Amino acid sequence: VDDHGVGLAPRLEGLLACPRCHGPLARTADMFRCRHAPCGFQASLVDGIVNVAGAGVSSFFDSKVPVMLHGADDPGSHAVFYAEQARAVEEALPEAGVIVDVGCGPRLMYTPPPTATVIGVDLSYESLRYNKDVHLRIFGTATALPLLRASVDTVVCFYLLHHLVARSRAETSGVLVGALREFGRVLRPGGRLLVFEVSPWAPVWALQRVGWDTAKRLLGPKLDMFFWARSHLLRIAGEALAGAEVTHHTFRAARWTMFPPVFALPRLRIPRALYPFDICMYCWRIPREGVVT
Ligand SMILES: C[S@@+](CC[C@H](N)C(=O)[O-])C[C@H]1O[C@@H](n2cnc3c(N)ncnc32)[C@H](O)[C@@H]1O
Numbered sequence: 001v002d003d004h005g006v007g008l009a010p011r012l013e014g015l016l017a018c019p020r021c022h023g024p025l026a027r028t029a030d031m032f033r034c035r036h037a038p039c040g041f042q043a044s045l046v047d048g049i050v051n052v053a054g055a056g057v058s059s060f061f062d063s064k065v066p067v068m069l070h071g072a073d074d075p076g077s078h079a080v081f082y083a084e085q086a087r088a089v090e091e092a093l094p095e096a097g098v099i100v101d102v103g104c105g106p107r108l109m110y111t112p113p114p115t116a117t118v119i120g121v122d123l124s125y126e127s128l129r130y131n132k133d134v135h136l137r138i139f140g141t142a143t144a145l146p147l148l149r150a151s152v153d154t155v156v157c158f159y160l161l162h163h164l165v166a167r168s169r170a171e172t173s174g175v176l177v178g179a180l181r182e183f184g185r186v187l188r189p190g191g192r193l194l195v196f197e198v199s200p201w202a203p204v205w206a207l208q209r210v211g212w213d214t215a216k217r218l219l220g221p222k223l224d225m226f227f228w229a230r231s232h233l234l235r236i237a238g239e240a241l242a243g244a245e246v247t248h249h250t251f252r253a254a255r256w257t258m259f260p261p262v263f264a265l266p267r268l269r270i271p272r273a274l275y276p277f278d279i280c281m282y283c284w285r286i287p288r289e290g291v292v293t
């Protein structure tokens with residue numbers, strides 16, 4: 001069994017819930033069934049990975065595992081996207097507790113506290129198969145987490161949100177709201193959502209707003225990114241996580257750091273100063289009374 005020897009500890013199993021109706025799940029050897037009979041939801045457990053995405057889902061990222069690993073190993077990319085960010089997330093994470101890394105990819109780029117329980121969620125099965133850094137791997141989507149309400153201390157998203165896209169800009173905004181509400185549901189009062197994202201400078205944002213719907217019609221699944229300007233992400237999250245307190249921070253990597261802005265094109269290298277995006281960290285703290293709905 002390719003489960004990296006992790007198995008599925010009872011304390012982890014106790015956090016799981018039906019991603020559809022949020023009811024409890026019953027477990028057999030390699031299946032989960034929603035106990036709420038009319039719901040009918042089922043998930044399988046293969047290679048130590050809880051599969052709530054269903055059969056036949058293949059992710060664009062499945063073929064990208066080597067690209068992602070290589071891209072993140074590039075010293076320039078590491079300096080721009082991960083080095084300071086890893087320190088920031090490591091400082092922000094609680095000593096113990098449950099961390100859910102959504103869009104965890106093939107490995108974590110930071111070191112969680114040794115006493116924490118880490119759940120990795122990704123829509124790329126291949127990335128999860130590779131990932132040895134989490135205690136539980138869930139093959140599923142950010143908008144329907146198989147986790148109990150108020151069961152999580154911290155949700156971490158490293159460069160995930162710009163991949164939550166749909167057929168149009170309007171629908172894409174709906175998917176973002178869906179994911180943020182889902183994070184608000186699983187986070188406990190006082191829990192935190194830590195997001196790392198790139199935020200386009202004004203001209204790139206303006207161009208993207210004008211051209212994205214047409215580009216999406218032409219490119220289809222090849223266009224799998226939409227970058228949120230900071231002010232828009234803050235406004236949308238402010239509504240989806242009503243009552244949450246937010247702080248944000250922009251990372252300042254050295255302006256002359258040379259790095260490949262597109263991981264898939266490692267030979268195309270530009271200095272940080274010409275990369276028209278800010279790299280930001282956002283932290284939303286869920287109020288004591290939970291998210292206002
Ligand atoms: C740019 S990669 C970042 C990977 C990793 N967090 C890192 O920083 O190196 C985005 C990840 O999000 C995953 N992803 C894309 N859409 C997703 C969704 N709807 N739900 C969960 N994960 C998703 C991809 O499979 C991919 O692993």
Ligand SMILES: [Zn+2]
Nearest residue numbers: 018021034039
């Ligand atoms: Zn159910």
